[in-house]
Amino acid sequence: MKYAFRTAAGALLAAGVLSTGTAWGQAAPAPALAPAPAPAATAAPASTATEASRREARALGEKLGWEAQVRGIINSVRTAVIVNLAQANQKTPQDMIGVVDDLLMPDFVGEAGSLTETIIETWAGAFTADELRNLRSFYNTPLGDKLLRTIPQLNVQINKAGQVWTQRVYQATQQKHADEFTRRGLKFAQ
Amino acid sequence: MARAPFATLLAIALAATAAAAPALAPAFAQMPAIEENRREARLLADVLEIPREAEAMVARARLEMIDATMKSSDLAEEAAARIVDDIMMPNFRARLPELIAQLVEPIAVNFTYTDLRELRAFYASPLGRKLLRTLPVAQAQGAEAGLAWSRQVFQDSVDRHADELRARGLKF
Numbered sequence: 099m100k101y102a103f104r105t106a107a108g109a110l111l112a113a114g115v116l117s118t119g120t121a122w123g124q125a126a127p128a129p130a131l132a133p134a135p136a137p138a139a140t141a142a143p144a145s146t147a148t149e150a151s152r153r154e155a156r157a158l159g160e161k162l163g164w165e166a167q168v169r170g171i172i173n174s175v176r177t178a179v180i181v182n183l184a185q186a187n188q189k190t191p192q193d194m195i196g197v198v199d200d201l202l203m204p205d206f207v208g209e210a211g212s213l214t215e216t217i218i219e220t221w222a223g224a225f226t227a228d229e230l231r232n233l234r235s236f237y238n239t240p241l242g243d244k245l246l247r248t249i250p251q252l253n254v255q256i257n258k259a260g261q262v263w264t265q266r267v268y269q270a271t272q273q274k275h276a277d278e279f280t281r282r283g284l285k286f287a288q
Numbered sequence: 289m290a291r292a293p294f295a296t297l298l299a300i301a302l303a304a305t306a307a308a309a310p311a312l313a314p315a316f317a318q319m320p321a322i323e324e325n326r327r328e329a330r331l332l333a334d335v336l337e338i339p340r341e342a343e344a345m346v347a348r349a350r351l352e353m354i355d356a357t358m359k360s361s362d363l364a365e366e367a368a369a370r371i372v373d374d375i376m377m378p379n380f381r382a383r384l385p386e387l388i389a390q391l392v393e394p395i396a397v398n399f400t401y402t403d404l405r406e407l408r409a410f411y412a413s414p415l416g417r418k419l420l421r422t423l424p425v426a427q428a429q430g431a432e433a434g435l436a437w438s439r440q441v442f443q444d445s446v447d448r449h450a451d452e453l454r455a456r457g458l459k460f
Binding site for chain 2: 171175179183186187197201202205206209212213216217220221224225229232233236241244245248251252255256259260262263264267268270271274275278279282283284285
């Protein structure tokens with residue numbers, strides 16, 4: 099059995115934790131294709147953000163690359179919309195590219211700024227202006243910069259390490275208990 | 289099969305250490321440096337709660353094994369869970385320290401000893417601790433906001449282009 103167990107979110111572990119925000123946009127949001135009311139998404143409490151904290155959050159976001167992450171989200175949404183529309187209309191994804199790119203994507207690109215602002219507002223409400231300034235100072239140090247550069251490969255390596263370990267332990271356990279499984283009339287998933 | 293990536297990483301790390309070491313330093317002096325890195329990376333991992341994450345990984349693996357056992361042996365969930373818990377999980381739990389070590393290894397090889405100490409100091413500071421506390425909440429809010437945003441923009445866009453979409457033979 100192939101245990102590609104889902105470490106994508108979990109194996110942020112170090113990565114997500116270390117990255118302090120690169121997880122924004124890692125999970126591509128799936129668009130609702132059926133007409134649906136907008137969910138009460140972020141049942142956010144009244145924001146404690148101030149103008150100063152918003153300014154600092156924006157500056158931190160530039161350092162952490164939030165705009166690029168929002169573009170990543172939009173690309174993921176594009177793929178999801180193409181696939182879902184193709185399924186809903188019994189067409190190939192290739193057939194859907196034109197209509198999605200011509201009609202729908204410009205709206206997503208045009209609204210990208212509002213998603214970035216939502217992220218900024220969240221951070222501006224969660225941290226004080228001083229804290230955000232200090233975070234930016236940390237990420238501007240050689241170590242902070244190295245951390246940001248290293249996170250993507252660290253994510254991949256940690257994720258792979260978890261998968262490889264699980265696969266190996268599963269196989270070892272399988273071999274060790276093959277007789278017991280057979281005795282109980284069971285089969286291992288391959 | 290698991291060895292290759294780690295051997296490679298280790299080789300890269302050793303090469304990096306060698307490059308950074310003073311020219312006259314004996315080559316064998318690099319090994320303790322890696323061990324020091326591992327110790328420091330482990331301390332950082334504790335601050336980052338990586339052991340707890342490893343336990344969560346094993347818990348997810350358990351659920352997948354139960355699911356797979358149900359399918360492969362045509363069992364009810366309770367019976368499959370009992371088999372997985374009796375037979376499979378003791379080995380997974382016994383080897384949890386090995387998993388933690390494997391998860392820590394990329395951290396150990398990608399940073400210098402000094403980097404790791406400084407990172408631990410940062411994450412142990414009041415700001416670092418607040419960051420660790422806040423990040424999961426911020427990530428969850430960000431994911432939720434991203435989902436709501438994409439739904440809303442999609443719906444608005446479909447409404448705006450309804451005629452054109454129908455003209456192209458599409459339905460929703």
